[in-house]
Amino acid sequence: LQLNTLPHLRTKQEVDDIIRNTIDKVLVMRFGKVEDDLVTIQHDDILARCERPLCKMATICLVDVDAVEEYVQYFDITLIPATIFFFNAVHMKVDYGCTPDNTKWIGAFKTKQDCIDLVEMIYRGAMRGKVIIKSPILVENVPKYTLIYKDI
Numbered sequence: 001l002q003l004n005t006l007p008h009l010r011t012k013q014e015v016d017d018i019i020r021n022t023i024d025k026v027l028v029m030r031f032g033k034v035e036d037d038l039v040t041i042q043h044d045d046i047l048a049r050c051e052r053p054l055c056k057m058a059t060i061c062l063v064d065v066d067a068v069e070e071y072v073q074y075f076d077i078t079l080i081p082a083t084i085f086f087f088n089a090v091h092m093k094v095d096y097g098c099t100p101d102n103t104k105w106i107g108a109f110k111t112k113q114d115c116i117d118l119v120e121m122i123y124r125g126a127m128r129g130k131v132i133i134k135s136p137i138l139v140e141n142v143p144k145y146t147l148i149y150k151d152i
Contacts, residue, residue: 006044008061009029009061011068015063018061019089025059026087027086027087031064033080037081039080040080042108043107046109047083048060050112050119058123076103087123092122092131093133094132094134095132095133117137121134
């Protein structure tokens with residue numbers, strides 16, 4: 001595992017500021033718990049290894065789900081790690097082809113290249129004014145899960 005040097009956001013104000021102030025770059029925000037979740041640790045390692053190749057088109061940061069409950073509720077983060085993408089303060093959505101939720105990536109990327117390809121596709125689409133992007137990741141590399149709606 002690579003030593004993780006990605007910025008950690010610990011307050012709602014820090015999250016608000018980075019969303020507002022990241023201009024002409026994809027903002028990749030990983031919501032999770034690092035201490036006790038092996039999938040989050042694996043995901044963070046892949047994100048850290050992608051930081052350098054994506055530095056001209058993306059900013060990657062980590063957010064602890066316990067620190068920013070407002071965002072956890074707003075984005076309905078029940079499964080972790082969850083990765084959410086923004087471009088110029090606009091929440092970018094991705095059609096993964098096989099998951100019921102286009103608002104976030106759930107779980108870890110299978111490979112570093114999957115992460116790079118997805119962020120590059122989001123960047124290119126966002127530069128053309130799109131807010132929903134078709135995922136370049138093979139369907140077999142997308143984590144499968146079932147959404148369970150509470151209190152409905």
